[in-house]
Amino acid sequence: MATGRTHRPATRSRGIPEATVARLPLYLRALTALSERSVPTVSSEELAAAAGVNSAKLRKDFSYLGSYGTRGVGYDVEYLVYQISRELGLTQDWPVVIVGIGNLGAALANYGGFSARGFRVAALIDADPAMAGKPVAGMAVQHTDDLEKIIEENGVSIGVIATPAGAAQQVSERLIAAGVTSILNFAPTVLSVPDGVDVRKVDLSIELQILAFHEQRKAGEEAAAAATEPGSAVGGAAPAAAVVPPAGRTTAEARKGGPEGDVPAVMPA
Amino acid sequence: MATGRTHRPATRSRGIPEATVARLPLYLRALTALSERSVPTVSSEELAAAAGVNSAKLRKDFSYLGSYGTRGVGYDVEYLVYQISRELGLTQDWPVVIVGIGNLGAALANYGGFSARGFRVAALIDADPAMAGKPVAGMAVQHTDDLEKIIEENGVSIGVIATPAGAAQQVSERLIAAGVTSILNFAPTVLSVPDGVDVRKVDLSIELQILAFHEQRKAGEEAAAAATEPGSAVGGAAPAAAVVPPAGRTTAEARKGGPEGDVPAVMPA
DNA sequence: ATGCCTTTGTGAACGCGTGCACAAAGATTG
DNA sequence: CAATCTTTGTGCACGCGTTCACAAAGGCAT
Numbered sequence: 224m225a226t227g228r229t230h231r232p233a234t235r236s237r238g239i240p241e242a243t244v245a246r247l248p249l250y251l252r253a254l255t256a257l258s259e260r261s262v263p264t265v266s267s268e269e270l271a272a273a274a275g276v277n278s279a280k281l282r283k284d285f286s287y288l289g290s291y292g293t294r295g296v297g298y299d300v301e302y303l304v305y306q307i308s309r310e311l312g313l314t315q316d317w318p319v320v321i322v323g324i325g326n327l328g329a330a331l332a333n334y335g336g337f338s339a340r341g342f343r344v345a346a347l348i349d350a351d352p353a354m355a356g357k358p359v360a361g362m363a364v365q366h367t368d369d370l371e372k373i374i375e376e377n378g379v380s381i382g383v384i385a386t387p388a389g390a391a392q393q394v395s396e397r398l399i400a401a402g403v404t405s406i407l408n409f410a411p412t413v414l415s416v417p418d419g420v421d422v423r424k425v426d427l428s429i430e431l432q433i434l435a436f437h438e439q440r441k442a443g444e445e446a447a448a449a450a451t452e453p454g455s456a457v458g459g460a461a462p463a464a465a466v467v468p469p470a471g472r473t474t475a476e477a478r479k480g481g482p483e484g485d486v487p488a489v490m491p492a
Numbered sequence: 493m494a495t496g497r498t499h500r501p502a503t504r505s506r507g508i509p510e511a512t513v514a515r516l517p518l519y520l521r522a523l524t525a526l527s528e529r530s531v532p533t534v535s536s537e538e539l540a541a542a543a544g545v546n547s548a549k550l551r552k553d554f555s556y557l558g559s560y561g562t563r564g565v566g567y568d569v570e571y572l573v574y575q576i577s578r579e580l581g582l583t584q585d586w587p588v589v590i591v592g593i594g595n596l597g598a599a600l601a602n603y604g605g606f607s608a609r610g611f612r613v614a615a616l617i618d619a620d621p622a623m624a625g626k627p628v629a630g631m632a633v634q635h636t637d638d639l640e641k642i643i644e645e646n647g648v649s650i651g652v653i654a655t656p657a658g659a660a661q662q663v664s665e666r667l668i669a670a671g672v673t674s675i676l677n678f679a680p681t682v683l684s685v686p687d688g689v690d691v692r693k694v695d696l697s698i699e700l701q702i703l704a705f706h707e708q709r710k711a712g713e714e715a716a717a718a719a720t721e722p723g724s725a726v727g728g729a730a731p732a733a734a735v736v737p738p739a740g741r742t743t744a745e746a747r748k749g750g751p752e753g754d755v756p757a758v759m760p761a
Numbered sequence: 762a763t764g765c766c767t768t769t770g771t772g773a774a775c776g777c778g779t780g781c782a783c784a785a786a787g788a789t790t791g
Numbered sequence: 792c793a794a795t796c797t798t799t800g801t802g803c804a805c806g807c808g809t810t811c812a813c814a815a816a817g818g819c820a821t
Contacts, residue, residue, distance in 0.1 A: 242778060248701040252680065266798065275682040279780055279801095286800055294786045294799045311701050312708030319700070326602045330595035336680060336697040341704070380707055381700070404710060405703040407696075411521065411605060413544040421706045423699045427676075428605040430692045431588070431650070432517040432580050434674040435610070437690045438649055439581030441673060511808060535768065548771095548810060555770055563769040563816045 239310075243284045249274045250281065251307045257300050266297035308340075318345035318377045320403075322394050323386030324354055324364050327409055331385060332360035345377040350390065367394075374401035381405045388412040395422075508579070512553045518543045519550065520576045526569050535566035577609075587614035587646045589672075591663050592655030593623055593633050596678055600654060601629035614646040619659065636663075643670035650674045657681040664691075 253273040257265055267285075271278035285291060285298070288310055292298045308314055319337070321328050324347050331337070332347055347364045349355070355366040365373060373379070382398040384391050384406060391410035398406065399420055408414055408424045416422055522542040526534055536554075540547035554560060554567070557579055561567045577583055588606070590597050593616050600606070601616055616633045618624070624635040634642060642648070651667040653660050653675060660679035667675065668689055677683055677693045685691055 240778070244705050245698070245702055247705070248695075248698040249682070251701070252697075253682075267800095268798085273682070275684065277780065279782090280778085282798090282800060283779085290800075292799050293788085295788045295797045297798070310705070312704040313701065315704075315708065317700075317704055317707070326599035330599040331696065333595045334696060337700075340697065340701065342700055381703055405707050407699050407703060413518070413522075413542070415544065419710070421703055423703060425694055425696070425699060426517075427600065427603060427694070428521075428608065429514070429517040430676050430694060431586075431606075431611055432520070432582065432609065433514055434650055434676060434690055434692060435581040435584075435586055436513050436516070436579070438586070438674050439584065441688070509808070536770095537768085546810070548812090549808085551768090551770060552809085559770070561769055562818085564767045564818050566768070 239287045243287055244311075246274070246276065246280075246284055247307050247311055249276070250284070251304065251311070251313075254300055254304045254307070258304055262300055264293075264297045264299055267292070270298065313341040315341060317342050317381055318379045319343065319381045319383060320346045320348055320370075320373060320377075320379050320398075321383045321385060322348045322367070322370070322398070323384060323390070323410075324349040324359055325385065325387075328383075328385035329359050331383060331409075332362065342381075345379055346373045348373065350386070367397075370397055371401040374398065374403060379403060381407070383407045383409070384414075385409045508556045512556055513580075515543070515545065515549075515553055516576050516580055518545070519553070520573065520580070520582075523569055523573045523576070527573055531569055533562075533566045533568055536561070539567065582610040584610060586611050586650055587648045588612065588650045588652060589615045589617055589639075589642060589646075589648050589667075590652045590654060591617045591636070591639070591667070592653060592659070592679075593618040593628055594654065594656075597654035598628050600652060600678075601631065611650075614648055615642045617642065619655070639666055640670040643667065643672060648672060650676070652676045652678070653683075654678045 250270065253270055254265070256273070257270075267278045267282045271281040274281065282292075285303075288306055291303055291306055319342050321331055321344060324332065328347065328349070332344060337344055344360070344362065347359055347362055348367055348370055349364050350367040352366060354364045357364050374382075380403055382395075382403040382405070384394055384398075386394055388410045389412075391408060391412045392414060395406055395408070395414045395416060399416060404419060405421045406414065406416070406423070408422055409426075411426055411428055414422050414424075519539065522539055523534070525542070526539075536547045536551045540550040543550065551561075554572075557575055560572055560575055588611050590600055590613060593601065597616070597618070601613060606613055613629070613631065616628055616631055617636055617639055618633050619636040621635060623633045626633050643651075649672055651664075651672040651674070653663055653667075655663055657679045658681075660677060660681045661683060664675055664677070664683045664685060668685060673688060674690045675683065675685070675692070677691055678695075680695055680697055683691050683693075
């Protein structure tokens with residue numbers, strides 16, 4: 224039910240897999256680019272390449288939306304842009320509030336991609352009285368006291384939290400109480416919200432830590448590979464204590480402690 | 493996200509599932525908070541609640557790291573902090589460069605969470621000559637011309653891209669050529685990188701679109717529910733339906749009726 | 762020591778997502 | 792119209808991730 228049509232076979236847009244939904248914006252972006260270049264049609268292979276996914280996956284994704292392709296030809300770009308936009312709800316207007324106008328909040332407010340697709344920054348809200356009235360991205364910052372009023376008057380259902388971690392939970396509660404049902408959280412905290420409220424989080428710190436993990440793993444494998452020369456690989460065992468300095472990256476500080484295999488420093492009783 | 497890493501069966505005893513890796517930073521954050529409160533031990537149930545996950549999942553996650561718990565008691569907080577930190581590679585120092593010092597790049601540079609855990613901003617890089625030398629977050633911005641030199645001299649293996657979409661691919665190529673093997677991409681573009689390079693993307697626009705999808709779905713369900721009981725209007729913060737007519741269907745003019753035969757009807761308002 | 766109580770660690774079942782491979786559908790050409 | 796070629800749509804199998812449920816393990820009181 225992209226909309227409220229009740230007569231529609233429930234199998235259509237009701238059950239779109241979450242993984243597919245997450246890729247639709249990707250397809251939409253690629254399609255928009257094609258559209259601007261006035262490309263009339265595109266094959267699943269081409270579009271998949273542009274979106275960085277497997278073509279079979281793309282076709283399956285589109286099959287959840289309906290049969291919008293033409294065999295032997297491909298997909299009509301304009302038509303697909305419209306269908307995906309509609310499915311994602313981008314044919315509507317979504318007023319959004321940003322709470323917490325610090326460095327990040329201000330950057331988000333200035334971000335052009337916001338208004339690009341149906342999203343409109345309805346208000347910027349900050350708890351600091353000194354911020355109130357100040358113009359950010361051509362818009363006066365409003366004080367947290369008016370949060371509820373702003374939400375209700377503008378019919379806001381999506382809120383963006385860019386406050387410090389300590390304030391995030393409370394802000395989310397106020398947003399939700401005022402009627403917000405979707406939150407995009409930039410604060411490094413786990414928000415606990417009632418059922419029916421969607422939360423997506425963007426966490427720089429976590430992303431970096433995940434990258435660091437893989438980076439360390441790569442360094443470990445490199446070291447292990449280098450060690451393959453002398454004695455054969457250690458088999459299924461762990462990268463062992465192959466604490467060989469990463470090849471080619473010997474600059475900077477000497478990496479203390481290898482990838483793994485060093486002895487635990489502390490082991491409490 | 494990550495592109496490469498297809499080989500490597502990951503069947504290794506040390507092979508930690510990707511999903512688990514993604515949660516480790518979450519656990520670490522919760523554990524750090526406990527540590528600061530001097531809590532000595534924590535049960536899987538408590539920690540899981542703090543991290544917002546299922547306790548069985550948490551125990552299984554930890555089981556990949558080894559048996560660090562004590563039955564009947566729980567996990568030693570300090571010890572676990574250390575183990576996870578080590579596993580994530582946070583006991584090392586990770587110099588990072590941020591490329592693209594616009595609103596977002598500057599916000600990232602000022603973000604405290606960076607230096608918090610082993611990550612150190614080694615340099616801020618921008619293509620605008622006017623930016624060169626300017627201080628941002630207490631650090632002079634450097635020009636893109638010196639990118640390669642900076643990477644090599646500082647042994648940088650992680651790069652953050654905060655440039656406009658158009659510049660991102662080229663920047664990534666230069667970073668990779670200079671030795672970077674992990675990229676955190678904030679630009680709204682799909683980066684194509686060689687195997688062995690990890691890319692994680694943070695895309696505000698995509699997150700919002702995913703939220704919009706669910707928001708629309710919720711509104712549709714509400715409307716459908718309301719339709720069952722005629723009379724009651726939809727309350728809440730559902731945005732006004734501003735349905736746009738289908739874009740010009742140039743090529744497939746005389747196509748079969750519509751998407752599913754229906755023109756986007758306005759929601760039962 | 763013995764028995765009870767708490768909590769971990771994990772076997773097993775299930776569901777989701779992915780990718781292969783191919784038949785069917787439509788365009789296109791002769 | 793028939794043959795051929797291109798590309799979609801999808802059945803199927805596989806692997807990963809999640810969750811349940813429980814036996815084993817350790818602490819603690821008696």
